[in-house]
Amino acid sequence: xxxxxxALTISxxxxxxxEFVIVGLIPTIAADLGVSLPSAGLLVSLxxxxxxxxxxxxxxxxxxxxxxxxxxxxxxxxxxxNGYAAFAPDYGSLIAARFITGLAHGVxxxxxxxxxxxxxxxxxxxxxxxxxxxxxxxxxxxxxxLGTWVGQSFGWQSTFLGVVALGLxxxxxxxxxxxxxxxxxxxPGLRAQAQVLTSPRLLLVYLITAVGYGGNFIAFTxxxxxxxxxxxxxxxxxxxxxxxxxxxxxxxxxxxxxxxDRIGAVPSLTIIFAGLALLLLALGTVLTNSVAAVAVVxxxxxxxxxxxxxxxxxVVQIARxxxxxxxxxxxxxxxxxxxxxxxxxxxAGGLVVExxxxxxxxxxxxxxxxxxxxxxxxxxxxxxxxxxxxxA
Numbered sequence: 272x273x274x275x276x277x278a279l280t281i282s283x284x285x286x287x288x289x290e291f292v293i294v295g296l297i298p299t300i301a302a303d304l305g306v307s308l309p310s311a312g313l314l315v316s317l318x319x320x321x322x323x324x325x326x327x328x329x330x331x332x333x334x335x336x337x338x339x340x341x342x343x344x345x346x347x348x349x350x351x352x353n354g355y356a357a358f359a360p361d362y363g364s365l366i367a368a369r370f371i372t373g374l375a376h377g378v379x380x381x382x383x384x385x386x387x388x389x390x391x392x393x394x395x396x397x398x399x400x401x402x403x404x405x406x407x408x409x410x411x412x413x414x415x416x417l418g419t420w421v422g423q424s425f426g427w428q429s430t431f432l433g434v435v436a437l438g439l440x441x442x443x444x445x446x447x448x449x450x451x452x453x454x455x456x457x458x459p460g461l462r463a464q465a466q467v468l469t470s471p472r473l474l475l476v477y478l479i480t481a482v483g484y485g486g487n488f489i490a491f492t493x494x495x496x497x498x499x500x501x502x503x504x505x506x507x508x509x510x511x512x513x514x515x516x517x518x519x520x521x522x523x524x525x526x527x528x529x530x531x532d533r534i535g536a537v538p539s540l541t542i543i544f545a546g547l548a549l550l551l552l553a554l555g556t557v558l559t560n561s562v563a564a565v566a567v568v569x570x571x572x573x574x575x576x577x578x579x580x581x582x583x584x585x586v587v588q589i590a591r592x593x594x595x596x597x598x599x600x601x602x603x604x605x606x607x608x609x610x611x612x613x614x615x616x617x618x619a620g621g622l623v624v625e626x627x628x629x630x631x632x633x634x635x636x637x638x639x640x641x642x643x644x645x646x647x648x649x650x651x652x653x654x655x656x657x658x659x660x661x662x663a
C-alpha cells in the first residue's frame with residue numbers, strides 16, 4: 272500500500288478519537304460546566320449532526336478544489352475545532368466547537384475514501400478504504416481509552432489538546448506524503464447531485480448502511496451495563512472485554528475489505544451481516560455466562576465493523592455507474608448514513624432497555640441487522656436486473 276494511505280490512516284485515527292472520546296468524558300464535562308448529563312450528551316448528538324450535514328453538503332460545495340488542498344483544509348478545520356473546544360469558555364461554545372469539528376469529520380472520510388481508491392488499482396480499492404478506516408477502529412482501541420484517562424486525570428481540555436497534536440501529525444504527514452497530482456474532482460452540477468438523491472440503487476445502499484450499521488449500535492451502546500448488570504463483571508473487567516472487542520474491530524475492518532475485494536460487495540455484506548446477526552443472538556443467549564459472553568464479544572467486534580469497507584466501496588461502485596459526476600457527493604452521503612445509523616441505534620437501544628431490559632438489546636439488534644441482510648440481497652437483485660452497477 273502507498274505511504275500516502277498511511278498518512279490518511281493517521282489522520283483518521285485523530286478524527287476517530289475526537290468522535291468517540293467524548294462519551295467517556297460526558298460526566299466530567301457535565302460536572303465542570305454545571306450542566307445535566309442529557310445536556311452534555313448533546314455534545315455527541317450535535318457532532319453527529321455536523322457529520323451528517325457536512326458530509327454531503329460541503330463535499331458538493333468543495334468539488335472544484337484540488338483533492339490534496341481540500342484534504343489539508345479539512346484537517347486544518349479539524350485542528351481549529353478541537354483547539355476551540357480546548358479553550359471553550361462555556362457550554363454553548365463547546366457545543367459550537369463540536370458541531371464545527373463534525374463538519375470536518377464528514378467531508379474528511381468522504382474525500383479520504385475517494386483519494387484512497389485513486390491511489391491503488393481497482394482490485395485493491397476495498398482494502399485501501401479499509402486501511403483508512405483502520406485509523407478509526409484503532410482509535411476505538413487506544414485513542415479513546417487513553418483520551419478518557421487524560422481527560423479524567425488532567426481535565427477534559429487536555430484531551431482536546433491531545434487531539435490537536437494528533438491532528439497536526441496527520442496534517443504534516445498528509446502534506447508530505449499525499450501526492451499533489453490527484454485526480455481533480457469536478458464540481459457536481461445540480462443534475463449530477465439529483466442523480467445521487469433520486470437513484471433507487473444509491474438510496475437503497477444508504478438504507479442498508481443505516482440499518483446494518485445502526486442495528487449493531489442497539490446493543491453496542493449498552494455493552495458496558497450489560498456486562499456489569501447482567502453478566503456480573505466488575506468495571507475493570509469490562510474495560511478488558513471492551514479492549515478485546517476493539518482488537519477484533521481492527522482485524523475485522525481489514526478482513527472485511529479483503530473479503531469484498533475477493534468476492535464482491537454483495538456476497539461479502541451478506542456473509543458479514545448474517546454473521547453479525549447470529550453473534551448478536553448468541554450474545555443475548557449467553558449474557559449470564561461470563562466465559563461464553565467474552566468469547567462472543569471477541570468475535571462480535573470483528574463482524575460489527577467488517578461491513579464498513581464493502582459498504583463504502585459499494586457506494587463508490589454504484590455512483591460511478593448512476594452518477595459519475597457526483598461520486599464524492601455519493602460517498603459523503605454514505606458517511607452521513609453511518610452516523611444516522613449510530614444515532615438510530617443508540618435511540619432504539621434506549622427504548623428497548625427502558626421498556627424491556629438490558630438483556631433484550633442484543634436480540635433487537637439481531638432483528639434489525641437481519642433486515643440488513645434482506646436489503647443487501649434485494650440490492651444485489653436490482654443490480655443484476657438493472658445492470659446499473661455490479662452486484663458482486
